[in-house]
Amino acid sequence: METFLFALWGLWLFMILFAAGRVVAFPMLRRWQDRRWGKPAPRQDATALIVAAKGFDLKATPAFFDTLFTQDYPDYRLIICFETWQDPVACWLAEQFDLNPDTPVWHHPEAGANLRSVTLVGAGTTTNEGQKVHNQRAAFDLLEDGDRIVAFADADILCSHDWLTRLVAPLNHGTHPLSTTYRWLVPQRPTSANQFASVINASIATQGGSEHTNVLWGGSMALTRHVFDTLQVPELLRGALNDDLRLSKAARTAGFAIAFVRSIILPTDIDFTWKTFLEFAKRQYTQVKIFSPILYTGVNLLLGLYLVGFLSVIGAIIYGYFPAWIPLAAAYVIDQVRAIARQQVILSLFPSDVIRRRLFSLSWLEHMLTPVWMLLHWAIVASTWTQRHIVWAGIHYEIISKEKTKVLGRADQIIPLPVGAPGLPFLLALGDKAATAPLTTLRVEPAVIPATVGIEAVTPVAAAAAFVPAPATEASPEPEPLVAAEHTEAAEPAIPPAAEPAPPIEVFAAADAAQEGETASPDLTAPDLSSATRFASPTLALWAEPSIIDTAPSLQLWSRPPSKDPARFLITSRKGERAHPLSPRQTSLPATARTSPHRSDRAPVAPATPPPSAPTPSTIPLPTGHETSRASPTSLGNYPPTPRTLAARRPQRGFILTPQLPSPALSSRPRPAARSQPPGGLTYRVARPTSRKPSARPH
Numbered sequence: 001m002e003t004f005l006f007a008l009w010g011l012w013l014f015m016i017l018f019a020a021g022r023v024v025a026f027p028m029l030r031r032w033q034d035r036r037w038g039k040p041a042p043r044q045d046a047t048a049l050i051v052a053a054k055g056f057d058l059k060a061t062p063a064f065f066d067t068l069f070t071q072d073y074p075d076y077r078l079i080i081c082f083e084t085w086q087d088p089v090a091c092w093l094a095e096q097f098d099l100n101p102d103t104p105v106w107h108h109p110e111a112g113a114n115l116r117s118v119t120l121v122g123a124g125t126t127t128n129e130g131q132k133v134h135n136q137r138a139a140f141d142l143l144e145d146g147d148r149i150v151a152f153a154d155a156d157i158l159c160s161h162d163w164l165t166r167l168v169a170p171l172n173h174g175t176h177p178l179s180t181t182y183r184w185l186v187p188q189r190p191t192s193a194n195q196f197a198s199v200i201n202a203s204i205a206t207q208g209g210s211e212h213t214n215v216l217w218g219g220s221m222a223l224t225r226h227v228f229d230t231l232q233v234p235e236l237l238r239g240a241l242n243d244d245l246r247l248s249k250a251a252r253t254a255g256f257a258i259a260f261v262r263s264i265i266l267p268t269d270i271d272f273t274w275k276t277f278l279e280f281a282k283r284q285y286t287q288v289k290i291f292s293p294i295l296y297t298g299v300n301l302l303l304g305l306y307l308v309g310f311l312s313v314i315g316a317i318i319y320g321y322f323p324a325w326i327p328l329a330a331a332y333v334i335d336q337v338r339a340i341a342r343q344q345v346i347l348s349l350f351p352s353d354v355i356r357r358r359l360f361s362l363s364w365l366e367h368m369l370t371p372v373w374m375l376l377h378w379a380i381v382a383s384t385w386t387q388r389h390i391v392w393a394g395i396h397y398e399i400i401s402k403e404k405t406k407v408l409g410r411a412d413q414i415i416p417l418p419v420g421a422p423g424l425p426f427l428l429a430l431g432d433k434a435a436t437a438p439l440t441t442l443r444v445e446p447a448v449i450p451a452t453v454g455i456e457a458v459t460p461v462a463a464a465a466a467f468v469p470a471p472a473t474e475a476s477p478e479p480e481p482l483v484a485a486e487h488t489e490a491a492e493p494a495i496p497p498a499a500e501p502a503p504p505i506e507v508f509a510a511a512d513a514a515q516e517g518e519t520a521s522p523d524l525t526a527p528d529l530s531s532a533t534r535f536a537s538p539t540l541a542l543w544a545e546p547s548i549i550d551t552a553p554s555l556q557l558w559s560r561p562p563s564k565d566p567a568r569f570l571i572t573s574r575k576g577e578r579a580h581p582l583s584p585r586q587t588s589l590p591a592t593a594r595t596s597p598h599r600s601d602r603a604p605v606a607p608a609t610p611p612p613s614a615p616t617p618s619t620i621p622l623p624t625g626h627e628t629s630r631a632s633p634t635s636l637g638n639y640p641p642t643p644r645t646l647a648a649r650r651p652q653r654g655f656i657l658t659p660q661l662p663s664p665a666l667s668s669r670p671r672p673a674a675r676s677q678p679p680g681g682l683t684y685r686v687a688r689p690t691s692r693k694p695s696a697r698p699h
Contacts, residue, residue, distance in 0.1 A: 012309025041172035045148035056088035176259035218244035245291035339366035
């Protein structure tokens with residue numbers, strides 16, 4: 001009897017040590033795979049990625065699809081299959097891509113994009129096979145001759161942008177015709193059901209890797225088109241409930257090797273109760289029993305051997321047999337080594353601190369309660385010995401055989417799309433990219449510049465004006481002009497008296513003509529050039545009729561998709577173009593915008609002569625509560641006064657017109673907002689009062 005016990009305990013310890021050795025070797029085998037498949041593949045075959053989806057989760061579904069649409073694989077298309085078009089995920093995707101059953105295909109607008117197209121497929125309900133398999137078989141009908149790889153994914157995984165590239169790397173390198181990986185369950189809450197589910201799943205995930213025992217996992221797998229056609233996958237899955245185990249058995253029978261890619265084990269969020277956890281686990285092992293009986297038998301033997309060895313050691317200790325402490329102590333030490341090695345695997349697989357914290361919170365189960373979760377694991381497997389009925393995604397199935405499945409019932413409740421479902425960042429990024437497309441040259445013929453108009457530089461200013469002429473019934477009132485810098489040489493001619501105002505398009509044509517260096521002509525008269533605009537960087541200075549600015553919010557002249565804010569115009573300078581808001585009734589600029597300093601390495605720009613009625617620099621009207629320094633002219637030219645603050649004296653490339661000025665601080669110290677420029681554009685600064693009174697800002 002003693003010899004038998006020692007033989008049993010020796011076999012028990014060997015099994016524990018072998019399992020721990022697989023965990024310890026996992027990082028080394030992963031690095032070996034990365035060196036083998038991480039280098040660029042000799043080819044990147046076109047891939048059709050099939051995703052079976054059902055239901056909608058506000059947190060997981062948008063993130064999953066956004067990552068799927070932005071994979072870095074150079075040539076792939078997406079086929080999303082579901083039961084009906086009334087499914088919440090189908091409604092959401094159809095709304096995002098503006099698709100329907102009549103037009104189910106969306107093509108990427110860019111010719112060289114990685115993602116070529118997105119196709120939605122509604123397969124309908126089934127009564128004689130699994131609904132997921134039924135949806136996939138409907139997607140198989142849409143495969144094209146150019147699809148050299150067929151990949152599969154579940155809609156509940158969390159993948160990175162290089163997931164598809166890594167998944168199909170063994171296929172593109174030619175080492176394996178099939179590849180797969182596995183999931184790692186990550187608890188959302190630290191409940192006992194979630195923790196036990198995660199630990200049991202981790203013990204399975206770190207044991208995969210041998211080509212002789214690998215099985216495909218339907219949540220992430222790929223196979224070449226040659227294997228797909230050889231195995232006749234659509235007919236192989238007809239009537240079946242399971243897709244991955246059925247394919248695995250057929251592939252091994254045909255002699256095709258399966259690669260297990262360790263580096264892309266996918267984290268999957270879970271939030272189980274004990275009822276849902278047991279239902280999930282029993283569903284998995286029931287399918288293993290039907291579709292992979294050899295694997296099911298092996299799992300039963302290993303779990304049974306562990307329990308027999310552990311219970312025999314505990315019984316011998318209770319009986320008083322002292323040598324039984326030796327295998328128990330050895331098993332405890334091996335468990336500690338395995339738990340530490342599993343933590344290293346977590347660190348190597350998941351860079352996210354959130355996932356690491358959640359998984360590290362389970363370490364007490366690994367270190368102290370291995371016999372407990374092993375006993376629970378065996379109990380779950382044993383409960384499926386006689387089971388053939390499962391409930392999956394609200395559908396009650398009876399598994400009659402590998403090729404025959406019967407649907408016993410469905411949930412009558414249809415869950416609508418949740419309120420507040422977010423959009424796809426992928427599509428928003430495409431819209432932003434289209435909105436920032438380069439400008440095309442806008443030409444208006446004929447266009448000439450009158451000799452009486454002063455032009456500072458040759459960079460055009462696209463004013464937000466319509467192709468509608470200004471009212472010609474009466475002369476527009478003379479607005480308050482800006483003061484341009486005095487020219488040290490001969491002054492340019494003054495603007496002649498008023499005449500009929502020209503349409504805004506002619507003012508813009510004049511700017512375009514100036515850029516092209518065309519000759520001047522007296523076609524534009526003085527009222528068209530009534531209020532001066534002085535820019536900080538070399539820019540064309542035109543005077544525009546106030547009626548042009550008044551109509552700006554409802555009109556546009558730019559050649560790319562306009563901004564959502566109608567009251568915007570474009571300023572083009574040396575540094576590029578920038579959109580700036582324009583107040584509908586603002587006809588003059590703040591003093592600090594008029595007096596923006598130039599950089600010292602730029603030559604002074606020849607200023608335009610203001611209208612005769614323009615006030616002198618000392619009489620420039622300023623908003624109440626703002627002061628400017630009466631400094632002497634700089635070496636760059638006789639510019640108007642500049643602000644006192646250090647932040648305002650920094651070189652500026654432009655300015656923003658805003659309807660209202662900010663309230664000044666009651667301290668001589670510059671406010672934090674004046675020390676940096678906002679990302680949307682440049683702001684003008686105003687001087688602070690020189691008093692040293694305490695700041696009136698709220699505390």
